[in-house]
Amino acid sequence: LDEPFAADCTSITLGDGVSTVTRNRWAGNVLEDARVHAPMLIASTALHAFASDPVTGSGPAAVVEFAPELTDADLAVRIVDRVGSGGGGVSLAEAKxxxxxxxxxxxxxxxxxxxxxxxxxxxxxxxxxxxxxxxxxxxxxxxxxxxxxxxxxxxxxxxxxxxxxxxxxxxxxxxxxxxxxxxxxxxxxxxxxxxxxxxxxxxxxxxxxxxxxx
CATH class of the missing domain: 3.40.50.1220 (TPP-binding domain)
Structure with a gap:
């Protein structure tokens, strides 16, 4: 798309040709406000940065299946094994x-x-x-x-x-x-x-x- 990308945003304010994003920087010790001068902004949000609302109704979106064919040579990292933390009880990320x-x-x-x-x-x-x-x-x-x-x-x-x-x-x-x-x-x-x-x-x-x- 040849458009700017902002990652890990905690706040996004869209404007007419100029958008403002807030991001955590320096291991979360600093909040950075950045202005993006572009007609389109592509951004990803930080986990739990925004409250999610239930989806109602239906829109024109369509699901497109994408099945890339990858070999081990295409992967920079290979998973050898998965080891659990050994902890029990409620997951920290999901706990109420x-x-x-x-x-x-x-x-x-x-x-x-x-x-x-x-x-x-x-x-x-x-x-x-x-x-x-x-x-x-x-x-x-x-x-x-x-x-x-x-x-x-x-x-x-x-x-x-x-x-x-x-x-x-x-x-x-x-x-x-x-x-x-x-x-x-x-x-x-x-x-x-x-x-x-x-x-x-x-x-x-x-x-x-x-x-x-x-």
Whole structure:
């Protein structure tokens, strides 16, 4: 088509000959606004960047079958084997509830988070700082360089709110932040903020949820 292409867009504004796209750059630490001067724009969107609406009615689109004939010589990468993560339970990317922990939780403090997530039928997530420290596996990392999530409820515990982390959870329908720092960046993105120590607040939440279920 000989037209410009913008990848991994989190926002797209179409104009008359000039379109504006927002993209995550530098591992999600910077949001870039770029103007595209062209009558047509081809773009791909970041995972969970836009809410999806049910398709109604029918349009003129037609399904065209395409079956390319490829040999091993055409492939730059060959899959030798597939090894699962070994984890069970709800998939982080598909979970309706995500309970995420950051540096403030501490290396040995994820037990109550796992319990809370299990009670809510959700999954455990974490920040990049946590995976970099080796406290939790990378498969649980939420953020631009991890998994982008869009749950009904996102509970951020002991997470400061770095740009790359917000990029991975900003599409949650409801966000609750628990932090000892009232000025933490995550607080400005949260629908509900709890100022307190995770070691005290989370066990209390576990008890409350368990009592409500009994």
């Amino acid at each position: 509830v995500v309970v995420s922990g950051g540096r403030g939780v501490g290396e040995g403090g994820f037990g109550p988070l796992e319990e809370l997530a299990a009670l809510l039928g959700g999954a455990v997530g974490c920040s990049r700082v946590v995976t970099s420290a080796g406290w939790r596996p990378h498969a649980e990392q939420v953020g631009q360089t991890g998994t982008k999530v869009a749950p009904d409820l996102y509970i951020a515990i002991g997470i400061s709110g770095a740009t790359q982390h917000i990029a991975g959870c900003k599409n949650a329908k409801t966000m609750i932040a628990i932090n000892t720092d009232p000025d933490a960046t995550i607080m400005s993105f949260a629908d509900y903020a709890v100022i307190g120590d995770a070691a005290t607040v989370v066990p209390a939440l576990v008890d409350a949820v368990r009592a409500a279920k009994s």
